[in-house]
Amino acid sequence: MSPVRLLIVLVAAISAIGLAVVLQRALGGKSAAPAAMAAPAPSPGKPMTQVLVAKRDLPIGTRLVAADVTWQAWPSDAINGAFITNGAAPPKPDGKVDAAKAAVAATADQMIGGDPAKVVEGAIVRDPILTGEPITPRKIVRGGEGGYLSVVLTPGKRAMAVQVTSDTAVGGFILPGDRVDVLMTHDVQASGSSDGAAAASRAVVAETVLQNIRVLALDQSTAAEKDAKSIVAATATLEVGPVEAEALARAKAAGAVSLALRAYTDLGGPSGMTSPVAANDTTVRINRGGTTTSVAVRP
The missing domain is CATH 1.20.5 (Single alpha-helices involved in coiled-coils or other helix-helix interfaces)
Known part of the structure; x- marks a missing residue:
């Protein structure tokens, strides 16, 4: 070289x-x-906890079975205390697990055993639950705690049935969940005089007994079938308070009862008894400052 x-x-x-x-x-x-060759390890993802959620839309009154629910991964830091989990306790912000929550979770795990059927089998839905929504105790009632009507009734309310026909129930367009007024129609005797001779005649009086009342069921149907626009039923079950129940019983005994459908926007309006108006009273409407008031005037 x-x-x-x-x-x-x-x-x-x-x-x-x-x-x-x-x-x-x-x-x-x-x-x-x-x-x-030694690339940095990817940062671990958020801790996840298995939460029991609805597998499909669950309307009011549904009796749950295991096929209606499933486990779904949920961010542990977003777990609500009312959620039903698989027993894993969510960590605190510092990454540590609260001992008390861990104990509760362990007890829940023993009760649930990871089987959704053991949690909800036989329970009844009292508030609608959407697909993917977590199951919470507030929205279901466990089996044995009451039947359908006792579950969906508002606390302090009663359920009463009235006979209806297509004519007295808006042609069948009243559906469970709608709001109605209850009207009573009956005959009264009207007395008058002509040339000193007493003459008796009959008059028909209609009055609103109850207003803005919730319809619980029609016959045994607690919900309309999918895409159904009407139900022709023989009875309508209404949700009323104790005083309204007495008024409804009197109305049923005194004459024919009809239902008048209320607008959906009236949901939050006044509900219950209406002011009684005597048969010979005249109703005068007074408009003052844009507000209309009805006053009964007796001659």
Whole structure:
């Protein structure tokens, strides 16, 4: 090998060694090859907890079975205390697990055993639950705690049935969940005089007994079938208070009862008894400042 070629080889070798030293220092004392293979581990995702959710839309009155629910991963930091979980206690913000919650979760795990059927089998839905919505005790009533009507009744209310026909129930367009007024129609005797001779005649009087009353069921149907627009029924079950129940019983005994459908927007309006108006009273409407008031005037 000539001296010139030998010199070129030595310069190349020294340059390679120098480049390796520079790279080693730049990479923190590690060789380039191992650093390229040991990629940083991905940061772990959010802690997740299995939450019991609805597998399909569950309307009021549904008696639950295991096929209606499923487990779904839920961010542990977003777990509500009312959710039904698989027993895993969600961590606190500092990453630690609260001992008390862990104990409760362990007890729940023993009760549930990871089987959704053991949680909800036989329970009745009291408020609608949408697909994917967590199951909470507030929205269901466990089996044996009451039948359908006693479950969906508002606390303090009563359920009473009235006979209806297509004529007295808006042609069948009243459906469970609607709001109605209850009207009573009956005959009264009107007395008058003509040339000193007493004459008796009959008059028909209609009066609103109850207003804005919730319809619980029609016959045994607690909900209209899908896409159904009407139900022709023989009885309508209404939700009333104790005083309204007495008024409804008197109305049923005194004459024919009809239902008048209320607008959906009346949901939050006054509900219950209406002010009684005597048969010989005249109703005068007074408009004052844009507000209309009805006043009964007796001659």
